[in-house]
Amino acid sequence: MMSQPILLIEDNPDDVALTLRALKKNNILNQVTVASDGAEALELLLADGPLPGLILLDLKLPKVDGLEVLRRVRANERTQIIPVVVLTSSKLDEDVIASYRNGANAYVRKPVKFSDFVEAISTLGVFWLLLNEAVPD
Amino acid sequence: MGGVVVAQPSLADSEGAGDVTQSEQFSMIVSSSDDAIVGKTVDGVITCLNPAAERMYGYQAAELIGQPMSVLCPPDRAGEVKEYLAKIGRGEHVSHHETVRRRKDGTTFPVEITVSPIRDIGGRLIGVSSITRDTTDLEKSRSDSALSRRYEDLERANRNLEMFTYSVSHDLRAPLRALSGFSAALLEEYREVLGEDGRGYAERIQAASDQMAKLIDDMLQISRISRAELDLHQVDLGAEAAEIVQRLRRDEPGRHVDFIIQRPVQVRADPALIRTVLQNLLDNAWKFTSRQDDASIEFGTKLTVDGSVCCYVSDNGAGFDPAYADKLFTPFQRLHTIREFPGTGVGLASVRQIVERHGGHTWAEGAVSLGATFYFTLNAEETA
Numbered sequence: 001m002m003s004q005p006i007l008l009i010e011d012n013p014d015d016v017a018l019t020l021r022a023l024k025k026n027n028i029l030n031q032v033t034v035a036s037d038g039a040e041a042l043e044l045l046l047a048d049g050p051l052p053g054l055i056l057l058d059l060k061l062p063k064v065d066g067l068e069v070l071r072r073v074r075a076n077e078r079t080q081i082i083p084v085v086v087l088t089s090s091k092l093d094e095d096v097i098a099s100y101r102n103g104a105n106a107y108v109r110k111p112v113k114f115s116d117f118v119e120a121i122s123t124l125g126v127f128w129l130l131l132n133e134a135v136p137d
Numbered sequence: 138m139g140g141v142v143v144a145q146p147s148l149a150d151s152e153g154a155g156d157v158t159q160s161e162q163f164s165m166i167v168s169s170s171d172d173a174i175v176g177k178t179v180d181g182v183i184t185c186l187n188p189a190a191e192r193m194y195g196y197q198a199a200e201l202i203g204q205p206m207s208v209l210c211p212p213d214r215a216g217e218v219k220e221y222l223a224k225i226g227r228g229e230h231v232s233h234h235e236t237v238r239r240r241k242d243g244t245t246f247p248v249e250i251t252v253s254p255i256r257d258i259g260g261r262l263i264g265v266s267s268i269t270r271d272t273t274d275l276e277k278s279r280s281d282s283a284l285s286r287r288y289e290d291l292e293r294a295n296r297n298l299e300m301f302t303y304s305v306s307h308d309l310r311a312p313l314r315a316l317s318g319f320s321a322a323l324l325e326e327y328r329e330v331l332g333e334d335g336r337g338y339a340e341r342i343q344a345a346s347d348q349m350a351k352l353i354d355d356m357l358q359i360s361r362i363s364r365a366e367l368d369l370h371q372v373d374l375g376a377e378a379a380e381i382v383q384r385l386r387r388d389e390p391g392r393h394v395d396f397i398i399q400r401p402v403q404v405r406a407d408p409a410l411i412r413t414v415l416q417n418l419l420d421n422a423w424k425f426t427s428r429q430d431d432a433s434i435e436f437g438t439k440l441t442v443d444g445s446v447c448c449y450v451s452d453n454g455a456g457f458d459p460a461y462a463d464k465l466f467t468p469f470q471r472l473h474t475i476r477e478f479p480g481t482g483v484g485l486a487s488v489r490q491i492v493e494r495h496g497g498h499t500w501a502e503g504a505v506s507l508g509a510t511f512y513f514t515l516n517a518e519e520t521a
Contacts (some may be wrong), residue, residue: 014315021322060307090311092302103140112313112350114343 002134004053005031009041009069010087011061014115018114019087022121028129030054038064042072045079052082053135054128057104059088059095067098074103081135083128173269176255179226179262179410180204182219193271206267211239225265228254238269247272250298295364302360309353316346348481352469359468362490365405374448375400377412378436381419394426399437402448404484404515410491411515417448417484418511424478425509426454441514451510456503465501488513 006023010016016034023032035041038061046049053075059066063090066086073079083107086099099107108124111117157165167174173190177183183201191198194209201208206218214236219232223383231252238248248269255264320342322332371403378398386392404411419434426432434452441447457465457472462472488511489499496516501510 003427012311014318016312018314018318021318089307089314110310112310112317113347114314114318117314117318 001052002129002132004051004134004137005033006054006056007033007035007041007044007052008056009035009038009061009066010056010058011036012058015110018117019121021123022114022118025118026122026125028121028125030129037062038066038069039056041069045073046076051079055082056082056087057084058101058123059086066103068132070099070102070104073124083132083135085128106115170268171270173271174266175206175269176264177206178264178265179222181222182267184264190269193240194238194268200241209238211237211245214238221250222265224254225254226262235272247276258275263450298360299364302357305353307359308352313346313350313353317343320346352481352483354470355481355487359483359487359490362410362413362487364495365407365410366495367410367494369405370408372404372406372411373400374402374404374406374411374415375436378415378419378450381412381416382434384435385419385423389423389500391499392423392427393432394423395431395433397433397435397437402436402438404448407491407516410494414488414491414513417488421484421511422450422452422454422509424454424480426452427455427478429454445514447512447514448510449510451508453508456505456507456509457501458505462501462503466499485511 008016008019010019012038016036018079020032023030030053033044035044040063041057041061042064057066057069061069064072066088068135069082070086073082073084080103083105084103085108086104087108087110089110091109096107106124108120111120170187171189173193174187174192176185183204183206186198186201187460189295190201194201207215210217217236221234224231231250234250234252236248236250237245239245249272250267250269252265252267254262255266257263320339323339324336324343328336371518375398376435379400382396382398386394415436419436422434426434432453434450436448436450438446438448455473455478461472465472466485467482469482470486471480471482473480492499492513492515497514499511499513501509501511
């Protein structure tokens, strides 16, 4: 089981609160760090501190957008192995393709209905935290 | 040929242009001009014309001399000649007037006309001359550049639409998620505090935000259809319909509905889009027969009045008031309350849009409680 913290990169405080709530409802107890824009996320990731085991990344972010964050994460030797799940409102083909092209491991469109949202987070949690072999420490 | 006769040999035989008199030279300029030059009396009777005028109007000079100028005008412009003459009579000018003229064979063409007075030495008006330029090519290049401008405008509008689609898909969903999520949180964590009324209100917020999310998704789907490239293939609509029916039966095994599906129905269409058409029409038929004990739904083809083939989906369900037959295809237009029959009112709008993309038409027949029939034609061969 993956025990490292999760990094949630999300600018909308409502979505942050809902994601945290959905994680809690699914008994996912990993520590969650929140970065509210792309620049803050890169600062956290490119510093020497401990790295997250999973990144949940919104695409439309202030300052540095999600795709750029993804590119920089993949370009850096330390961070390039971290699984990145794009978690966004958009389901534009261009966004999906650009995300995969830049090295996203998964692309999930945030459902509007909260019960669906909770279910999506639960599925993500089961897969990335339990089923999937995490990157060794 | 030529009302203006020029002594060509005198130029060829002479040792230089210097031997040609000024009036001969002038006459040569007139006869070699590409513009039609016509002389006429003050009453507008043609007296002479140059070769370009013969070519332009398709007449021999002899056919025109002695005729009123109006023979060169289309009937709706016949009055112009009089106007020109009146202006010249008043000492005014007619220059670079854009109008239309008529050839001998009846065809018309755009021109630019300049009309000038001819005066004798004493200044008395003795005639009128006109110089006419055929502006067909000019008009064409004008309309070509207008066309390319419109194309650019259209491209820009499409790009804006895509940007709009993006922001709709992204920006509108976020606040909806908050409405749905936090009303769910209220219901879960403050159930007792809220009381029965409060819980009812929170549930309404949830239902409304979910409904709006569906509307936004449907709106996005419509915009995607209008931009999608058609990928035409041979499709058996009968087989597609049968597959959709299987799924409907599987999803609601409790219902008993008689289906009559004509097979095969071979058409040329975009498979994914035409499937959406059948899906929407059969979903509707299924939905609107849900209160029918002896429900029956049919997919088939018939001949239309003009001899072409059209497809139809008919049912014996709730039907509709024929007064609203055409409104059915308008986006977000619904004839039933959500409580009676759920839906967003986008299904038939997508159907019409897809069918029209294929060069076809849609229409509906029906009556309240007597079922409905939805027709569509496809014409993809011609439009592909």
